[in-house]
Amino acid sequence: MPQPLSFVHPTPHSPWGTYLAQVDRVVPYLGHLARWAETLKRPKRALIVDIPIEMDDGRIEHFEGYRVQHNMSRGPGKGGVRYHPDVTLEEVMALSAWMSIKNAAVNLPYGGAKGGVRVDPKQLTHKELERMTRRYTSEIGLIIGPQQDIPAPDVNTNPQIMAWMMDTYSMNVGATATGVVTGKPIHLGGSLGRVKATGRGVFVTGREAARRLGLDLNGARVAVQGFGNVGSSAAELFAQAGGRIVAAQDHTGTIVNDKGLDIADLTAHVKATGGVGGFRGGEAADGESFWDVACDILVPAALEGQITAARAQRLKARIVLEGANGPTLPDADDILAERGVLVVPDVICNAGGVTVSYFEWVQDFSSFFWTEDEINVRLEKIMIGALKRIWDTADRHQITLRTATFAVACERILMAREERGLYP
Template identity: 45%
Template sequence: MNSSAVEETLSSNLYVQQVKKLYNVGKILGLNEDVLDTLAQPERVIQVKIEIKGKDGQVRTFMGWRSQHNSALGPYKGGVRYHPNVTQDEVVALSMMMTWKNALLLLPYGGGKGGIRVDPSKLTQDELEQLSRRYVGALYKYIGSDIDIPAPDVNTNPQTMAWYVDEYIKITGRADYAAFTGKPIELGGLPARIYSTGLGVATTARLAAEKVLGGIEGARVLIQGFGNVGSFTAKFLEEMGAKIVGISDIKGGVINYNGIDVKKALEVKDNTGSVFNYPDGKKVTNEEFLVSDCDILIPAAIENVIHKFNAPKVKAKLIVEGANGPLTADADVVMKDRGIMVVPDILANAGGVVGSYVEWANNKMGEIMDEEEARKLIVSRMERAFDYVYTKYNKLGDQDMRTAAMAMAIERVVNAMKVRGKL
């Protein structure tokens, strides 16, 4: 099987991968099959059909979903992605991961996730607005600041959230600005939210590097994916003294062991549409990029890019998951056997939902926190969560960081379900 066929096969079963990880950890915790079966299934999945009229007068139909996985700890919370490969299973898997992420960070949320199967690059701005408003129109009964709080994800942004808010208020008559996070600043958005995920990834990379490498300064870092998460991760790590030696996007990667100038890379991306056009360095494919020499590898693009076929070739000493689910369950086993620490997604990229939490609380209580305070809170929450997980990791002994993180999160959810009478 060639590499593209392997990736296609693996990327289609994110839900299977997440359930496998859940059952592995559940057995370590001594949870019975009934409890694990309950945790593996979402409480509700809503499927919607969205029809919009294009400039040519033709009606186009798109499928969308919202998965509400678990509400034991609070309202559902998670982003909405627009992508041509979105499936119901993917959305359910991501909502499950949000449940663990929110529980791990001690946030008052359950897990949710949404998606529309669409290639947004093929829609005009007017068509994107129609699509976004009709998605909310189909889901408004199930959304609210105390019910389910969507946010941006892949190919969605503050403008998308502005359309969501406006449509929600128009339909319900409720000025519930806290029903969505990741909004423009003019609508109660948080300045720190735009970079909060990258800040969280960089913070956990710094903390893990202190444990594995003796420190972040001078560490050679490869970042696969240079969107919002990857670019801000690169910026913050560069400020911390790390050396960014490779960056990539969908077109491929550039590696330069003398170091890549992050500001220059952002300019190249803005001017040409791809960091692959960065002028100084060796051009490589994404497959080659993932197995290139480095101290820290940060996969910050899509799920399941590191799997049992390429995991044995990875040369990094430390992996920090900027994306959701970039390693398969099989890859986890390989990394554990090889002694390579993996900082799992539910910890590493949780800075985004911490930022969303601050925005939500600000909207609910009247803008009580400014950007600098929010930034400090994001860093302190990430530091505290890392310390908790690292302590659990050491207590468990022969387990990896993902097992430690998921064990803590699952225990918190299960305990909440028990005291509420749900188990």
């Protein structure tokens, strides 16, 4: 039997353990490609880097950074970079693997990659953040590039950080390389529509799922966990479609209002204060009570591992739209399936961001940029087509959408692996 990776010891509820369990479930549907399945359980490359920087007061601080390339059979690596005090190598491995699945699920010509730095960026000044970003970029510069591995924003990173990464890489190679990252500022080769793309993808897949279930979005109750870029954008689009956002939760608090939160006011409050806590347009609630809110659609758009088995037993939603990566644990997945709750998995639900990142990358190479309407139309077409292929697979095998998404994606990845062969 193949031995597990020696540098990580996954548990069933860890991100990497969750991913491995998801792969195991899809193997029976891979046919002759199952002989390659072990490929999916081993990252191609994992880089751990030390990031020493001089702080504003003259101290030297060290931060630990990662860049993991999970699979490159279908193209260059693609995946975000997150700055968070709880980042670990195992988490980044899982996120890179989910990027492999996500890119293949929507049939983008990418492999999966992910990066992270273990840091609380809120504790750094603007200049310290810039120095750390530039040093991190230089350290992982060995393995990134427009045709090798293309980072993007993730948790606690943004267009400014992407601009620093792009500039650092460009200075090191001696030429402006806009295509080395996506999610950049518009005037540095960024794409229109990128900021809200992930949330738009959540909405589009949610709208299609609601249509299949006969759920009218006009008046539908929506609860959103995580009110950052993804959660707020999805909430805005659901509200525009007539939905009522009855609960919002983030690290600052939980706000509920059965009549519906005013999303414009809530967004302004979050921008001004840094979180939903203290918003006066609803009632403050205990954090755990969020999982008891009566709703039709639940959007977990925070961090992984949020829907546990215990919470899955309590959920009152008909549809769960995974805006975050890995928010549902495998045993919770089983409970939701048994209860008839439809889960639209992260690897298709939140693929809008990487899809528009792909558009940005293509536009950078051609130096020809599309309008935001063109971006949104192309995004919807890809997302709807990908979801239909996945839903047809689920119906044919009588399996969940998650297993069907993995079946479609893993087949594409392993077919590429098989056709390329092994070298040397």
